[in-house]
Amino acid sequence: MNVTYQSTRGSESGITASQAILKGLASDGGLFVPDHFPKLDKTVEELIPMNYREVAYEVMKLFLTDFTAKELKDCISKAYDKKFDTDEIVPIHRALTGYYMELYHGPTLAFKDMALTMLPHLMTTAAKKNHDDKEIVILTATSGDTGKAALAGFADVPGTKICVFYPKKGVSPFQELQMVTQKGKNVKVVGINGNFDDAQTGVKQIFTDEALRAEMAKKGMQFSSANSINIGRLVPQIVYYVWAYTRLVKEDIIRNGEEINFSVPTGNFGDILAGYYAKQLGVPIRHLICASNINNVLTDFFETGIYDKNREFFVTQSPSMDIVVSSNLERLIYHISGGDAQLTADLMERLRVRGSYEISAEMRDKLTDFIAGYADEGQTAREMRALFYDGNYLIDPHTAVASGVWEYYREKKNDWTRTVVVSTASPFKFAWTVLAALGKDPDAPGIDLEKELSELSGLPIPKQVLEVRKAPVLHNEICNRDRLSMELEVRSFLGM
Numbered sequence: 383m384n385v386t387y388q389s390t391r392g393s394e395s396g397i398t399a400s401q402a403i404l405k406g407l408a409s410d411g412g413l414f415v416p417d418h419f420p421k422l423d424k425t426v427e428e429l430i431p432m433n434y435r436e437v438a439y440e441v442m443k444l445f446l447t448d449f450t451a452k453e454l455k456d457c458i459s460k461a462y463d464k465k466f467d468t469d470e471i472v473p474i475h476r477a478l479t480g481y482y483m484e485l486y487h488g489p490t491l492a493f494k495d496m497a498l499t500m501l502p503h504l505m506t507t508a509a510k511k512n513h514d515d516k517e518i519v520i521l522t523a524t525s526g527d528t529g530k531a532a533l534a535g536f537a538d539v540p541g542t543k544i545c546v547f548y549p550k551k552g553v554s555p556f557q558e559l560q561m562v563t564q565k566g567k568n569v570k571v572v573g574i575n576g577n578f579d580d581a582q583t584g585v586k587q588i589f590t591d592e593a594l595r596a597e598m599a600k601k602g603m604q605f606s607s608a609n610s611i612n613i614g615r616l617v618p619q620i621v622y623y624v625w626a627y628t629r630l631v632k633e634d635i636i637r638n639g640e641e642i643n644f645s646v647p648t649g650n651f652g653d654i655l656a657g658y659y660a661k662q663l664g665v666p667i668r669h670l671i672c673a674s675n676i677n678n679v680l681t682d683f684f685e686t687g688i689y690d691k692n693r694e695f696f697v698t699q700s701p702s703m704d705i706v707v708s709s710n711l712e713r714l715i716y717h718i719s720g721g722d723a724q725l726t727a728d729l730m731e732r733l734r735v736r737g738s739y740e741i742s743a744e745m746r747d748k749l750t751d752f753i754a755g756y757a758d759e760g761q762t763a764r765e766m767r768a769l770f771y772d773g774n775y776l777i778d779p780h781t782a783v784a785s786g787v788w789e790y791y792r793e794k795k796n797d798w799t800r801t802v803v804v805s806t807a808s809p810f811k812f813a814w815t816v817l818a819a820l821g822k823d824p825d826a827p828g829i830d831l832e833k834e835l836s837e838l839s840g841l842p843i844p845k846q847v848l849e850v851r852k853a854p855v856l857h858n859e860i861c862n863r864d865r866l867s868m869e870l871e872v873r874s875f876l877g878m
């Protein structure tokens with residue numbers, strides 16, 4: 383049965399998967415959701431002998447029903463290839479009592495690669511299917527990780543161009559180096575004299591400028607968005623939940639049919655929502671543990687049914703989870719309301735106007751799949767330390783949040799269900815923080831952070847890090863934070 387997509391706020395329905403991927407966001411500002419949840423049509427026994435690409439096909443075909451088998455397989459094999467530093471694509475590592483699903487073996491060493499290596503191929507295929515021959519122009523503002531993953535994903539993909547704006551002083555030195563060394567004939571990277579909000583605001587204004595869009599259309603170009611609300615980013619993320627389950631059965635760690643938990647370090651709620659979709663497919667998942675850092679707006683939401691973004695914002699060791707509005711939560715709200723688009727639109731309007739909303743007791747009753755908790759900065763550091771010294775395993779601060787929250791919950795509830803901790807970044811991406819947590823002095827004079835971490839752990843420095851360190855700087859544009867300066871950068875890039 384075909385799956386079509388509709389807006390969480392009701393304006394659009396009956397949209398094909400390929401159209402939803404091209405549009406990104408519905409015209410009423412809502413997010414595209416499937417009209418029903420398909421079920422896996424392969425058994426665990428059938429999935430066990432398959433490699434990651436084959437499992438990806440079996441999962442993605444259920445949601446992207448208007449893609450042909452050949453189109454989908456092409457996208458998958460272009461995404462999950464030698465760019466990953468392991469043939470397994472997603473290895474699962476046992477340490478102490480947990481299983482760590484490593485989603486960081488792609489080109490930028492973080493989990494965003496799982497979807498952003500795939501999205502450009504889904505988009506160009508979707509454009510072809512819809513007889514849309516306009517060139518796709520991706521415009522992104524980034525606070526660090528997403529920008530690099532999007533650049534790496536779209537670089538030299540025919541039929542696309544990508545322009546990324548980042549706050550010149552708002553990303554880590556390594557993140558900046560990752561972006562300004564990006565190769566590719568179709569990429570542009572610009573630092574702005576402003577913060578992430580300035581970059582985001584400018585991009586939104588340029589993106590929604592009707593006159594500019596019309597001018598671009600005349601030149602055979604159109605804007606599209608690579609941010610995490612695109613259904614083309616969500617679907618590839620469902621795959622690894624299915625994958626992890628089949629690997630645990632294969633290794634005799636669980637019986638087929640036995641329930642497991644996943645603990646997920648959460649920011650925008652995209653990763654954990656993909657876990658929820660995997661459960662709807664039929665994967666035996668007991669609890670999805672929604673783990674936050676001290677920006678714990680989601681912990682409060684699951685505890686009280688009130689989402690309130692009026693709160694202090696903290697900069698933490700796990701920056702990719704420093705968020706007060708988790709945009710993908712809107713999809714969950716829609717599902718637990720029984721598909722009530724009017725109600726979802728009302729709640730989102732309340733969030734916009736008042737900064738908060740409350741869900742009904744009936745809706746709260748449907749949240750039993752989730753457990754929520756948060757780890758403060760001290761717990762996060764202690765978790766990295768404990769895993770390293772007691773479990774001989776190095777984890778990054780985001781993964782440590784998920785691991786710490788799970789541990790706390792396990793002891794408190796005495797729930798010894800086998801648990802997979804979703805591991806979202808390489809520790810080498812956060813070498814300073816990890817070394818500090820392990821009791822070393824990352825500010826010691828002359829220290830080479832990655833070399834120090836490598837010697838301490840016995841792990842090689844990932845080749846992705848070494849490549850960036852020796853790559854030439856290719857981008858040095860800087861612009862002011864006003865919209866006009868940013869638009870001029872975009873225009874010069876597009877030859878307009």
Ligand SMILES: *Cc1c(COP(=O)(O)O)cnc(C)c1O
Pocket residue numbers: 492493494527610647648649650651652653654702703780806807
């Ligand atoms: C983006 C990101 C997260 C959060 O994922 P969401 O889908 O936004 O919840 C966690 N860890 C790392 C390293 C990330 O880059």
